[in-house]
Amino acid sequence: MSTSPLSVSEQEEYMVEAITNKRFKNGRAEYEIKWQGYSDNEKTWEPIENLQTVMTYVLEFEQSLKASGEGSYDEGDSADEIIQIRKDNDGQNLLFQVSWKQKNRRAPAVSWINQSSLKMHNPEILIDYLLKKIKWPNSK
Numbered sequence: 703m704s705t706s707p708l709s710v711s712e713q714e715e716y717m718v719e720a721i722t723n724k725r726f727k728n729g730r731a732e733y734e735i736k737w738q739g740y741s742d743n744e745k746t747w748e749p750i751e752n753l754q755t756v757m758t759y760v761l762e763f764e765q766s767l768k769a770s771g772e773g774s775y776d777e778g779d780s781a782d783e784i785i786q787i788r789k790d791n792d793g794q795n796l797l798f799q800v801s802w803k804q805k806n807r808r809a810p811a812v813s814w815i816n817q818s819s820l821k822m823h824n825p826e827i828l829i830d831y832l833l834k835k836i837k838w839p840n841s842k
Contacts, residue, residue, distance in 0.1 A: 716738075717737065718737065718756045718759055719737060720736045721734065721735060721736075721759050722734045722735075723819070725747065725818075727747070730750070732747045733750070734818075735747075780824055781800040781801070781802060781820060782801045782802055782827070783800065783827065784800055785798075785799040785800065786798075790816070795816055795817055796816075797814045798814065798817065799812060799813070799814050800814075800815055
């Protein structure tokens with residue numbers, strides 16, 4: 703995949719290497735951008751309005767979400783329970799299959815969500831799941 707420029711101002715032009723995540727903030731979609739020549743620590747969240755010149759990346763990312771069955775948080779939805787965990791296709795991140803408490807009934811009742819979205823929106827679900835998996839020693 704070739705990189706595409708994203709003009710931030712008339713003087714600065716950054717090249718998108720990849721879109722790595724999606725979130726909703728104040729009801730608006732934002733995408734996490736990995737910039738060419740910059741480390742993973744320098745990724746930024748960009749609203750869709752800032753990505754008009756790189757829409758092919760956005761469309762490819764959205765298609766990959768659909769193909770993987772990975773969901774995202776709709777306004778008013780929250781994760782109810784973690785069903786299972788797997789690694790993503792790159793083996794770099796965890797994906798969680800969750801059941802949903804849904805406000806929007808058009809969304810699937812069960813889908814895969816990435817670890818950063820789960821930690822941001824429902825950290826208590828993640829903590830609860832991990833606590834259930836810990837083998838606690840018998841205390842006397």
